[in-house]
Amino acid sequence: MLLEGKNIGFRYDKGPWILQDTNIAIESGEVVGIMGPSGCGKTTLGRILAGYEKPYEGSVTLNGAPLPQKGYNPVQLVFQHPEKAVNGRWHMANTLNEGWEPHDDILASLGIEKAWLKRWPNELSGGELQRFCVARALGTKTQFLIADEMTTMLDAITQAQIWHVVLDVAKKQNIGVLVVSHEKNLIKRLCHRVVDLEAMK
Amino acid sequence: MKSIDPTIVKKKTLIYIPKLNRRQRTIVSTVFAAMLLLAIILGGLLISNERITTNLEIRNLSPSLEHPFGTDWLGRDMFARTIKGLTLSLGVGITAAAFSVLIALALGMLAATMGKRIDALISWLIDLFLSVPHLVSLILIAFTLGGGVKGVVVGVALTHWPSLARVIRAEVMQLRSAEFVGISRQFGKASWWIATRHIFPHLIPQFFVGLVLLFPHAVLHEAAVTFLGFGLSPQQPAIGIILSESMKYLSTGMWWLAFFPGLALLIMVRSFDILGDNLHMLIDPHRGHE
Numbered sequence: 001m002l003l004e005g006k007n008i009g010f011r012y013d014k015g016p017w018i019l020q021d022t023n024i025a026i027e028s029g030e031v032v033g034i035m036g037p038s039g040c041g042k043t044t045l046g047r048i049l050a051g052y053e054k055p056y057e058g059s060v061t062l063n064g065a066p067l068p069q070k071g072y073n074p075v076q077l078v079f080q081h082p083e084k085a086v087n088g089r090w091h092m093a094n095t096l097n098e099g100w101e102p103h104d105d106i107l108a109s110l111g112i113e114k115a116w117l118k119r120w121p122n123e124l125s126g127g128e129l130q131r132f133c134v135a136r137a138l139g140t141k142t143q144f145l146i147a148d149e150m151t152t153m154l155d156a157i158t159q160a161q162i163w164h165v166v167l168d169v170a171k172k173q174n175i176g177v178l179v180v181s182h183e184k185n186l187i188k189r190l191c192h193r194v195v196d197l198e199a200m201k
Numbered sequence: 202m203k204s205i206d207p208t209i210v211k212k213k214t215l216i217y218i219p220k221l222n223r224r225q226r227t228i229v230s231t232v233f234a235a236m237l238l239l240a241i242i243l244g245g246l247l248i249s250n251e252r253i254t255t256n257l258e259i260r261n262l263s264p265s266l267e268h269p270f271g272t273d274w275l276g277r278d279m280f281a282r283t284i285k286g287l288t289l290s291l292g293v294g295i296t297a298a299a300f301s302v303l304i305a306l307a308l309g310m311l312a313a314t315m316g317k318r319i320d321a322l323i324s325w326l327i328d329l330f331l332s333v334p335h336l337v338s339l340i341l342i343a344f345t346l347g348g349g350v351k352g353v354v355v356g357v358a359l360t361h362w363p364s365l366a367r368v369i370r371a372e373v374m375q376l377r378s379a380e381f382v383g384i385s386r387q388f389g390k391a392s393w394w395i396a397t398r399h400i401f402p403h404l405i406p407q408f409f410v411g412l413v414l415l416f417p418h419a420v421l422h423e424a425a426v427t428f429l430g431f432g433l434s435p436q437q438p439a440i441g442i443i444l445s446e447s448m449k450y451l452s453t454g455m456w457w458l459a460f461f462p463g464l465a466l467l468i469m470v471r472s473f474d475i476l477g478d479n480l481h482m483l484i485d486p487h488r489g490h491e
Binding site: 079 | 379380381383384385388389390399403
């Protein structure tokens with residue numbers, strides 16, 4: 001499996017170009033980091049690769065074919081702010097099982113307690129919510145995971161715990177991971193190779 | 202320790218009214234409105250029609266203990282007529298408001314989800330209805346349908362939805378671009394599934410607030426259109442009918458004929474209006490600062 005973004009250009013209407021001629025490719029099982037200063041288009045690239053935005057120019061392909069329009073998207077994105085990524089009027093159990101039903105061992109390794117499942121999102125902290133977001137994105141049909149500042153707001157211990165699980169699952173299910181982050185040390189530690197978005201411009 | 206300025210604290214008032222916050226005021230107004238509602242419904246059911254049959258021996262009596270709102274030129278007890286009238290107004294108001302809110306919900310959701318063309322069409326329709334005063338379009342619709350309960354209910358339902366539809370459209374638009382909706386789409390959920398499971402639960406508060414806010418409007422406009430002679434038929438003991446009939450007798454000094462029914466209508470409408478406003482601001486605090 002190969003997730004490829006070719007000659008991607010993006011801008012809002014007639015605004016300035018956010019991305020231009022950006023090329024990126026991720027293989028299954030590979031962990032790739034994207035670095036770059038604020039506002040250089042890291043998040044936008046992530047959203048384009050996951051199919052949340054349509055590129056203004058260029059194309060995103062999965063094994064040479066465009067991303068599926070219907071059904072489960074094999075490229076899943078985990079957002080920076082978990083509070084916005086869960087429906088405030090759903091119990092956590094429903095949110096967790098929306099895409100697939102994660103096994104108990106994944107929940108346990110992410111540190112999700114059974115009691116949390118019955119709670120509302122506003123009864124959990126950001127870090128606790130983010131574990132749910134990670135768990136629901138790691139479905140069996142997921143082939144690529146885009147982690148957009150996934151652990152930025154967490155403390156170091158929780159960061160380590162979540163990344164351990166993600167890398168573990170990624171290895172088992174042969175998932176390609178794209179790590180979008182400001183944190184140079186985190187990227188160095190996690191990734192097989194690093195793309196500097198600023199240098200590509 | 203903060204020292205409190207004594208000049209501010211010692212403000213002398215004749216009656217001490219405790220300052221309640223919005224939550225407490227909402228509870229008070231809810232209880233008051235509920236009691237009013239219950240009293241009107243019970244009164245309407247319990248007061249027999251004998252009380253409002255003509256009895257020429259007791260006509261034109263001013264308010265007394267036996268006839269608290271007085272009697273009219275045919276010897277009918279005005280208190281019983283007012284309660285009966287309010288019951289009818291209430292029924293018409295609730296039915297019309299409920300239909301109106303349903304229309305608003307359906308059109309608001311359609312405008313926000315069915316694409317640009319439909320959105321433009323519904324927005325145009327909203328502007329059209331908002332640009333014409335309610336009462337004018339209400340009279341037109343009620344008159345076309347031949348008046349009566351049907352005419353008033355359909356008229357009120359068709360004229361009161363636009364403002365709520367606009368609110369719901371904006372709400373759905375915002376929800377549609379929410380991250381959790383995007384994620385749901387990436388999980389391959391269908392639009393209908395997302396609309397009913399993700400978006401609709403967020404609209405339920407709007408729905409109830411809309412209902413409570415529309416209800417007094419509906420009652421008032423029902424009374425207005427009936428007063429003007431385009432609404433309920435004169436046989437029905439509606440407040441609008443009572444008021445318009447009383448007008449003829451006001452100049453003879455029988456002030457109670459219009460005063461008490463009008464006051465009763467005002468109190469009922471105002472209490473629901475206050476309740477609706479408070480609920481609205483509690484549910485959507487940002488709007489409370491406007």
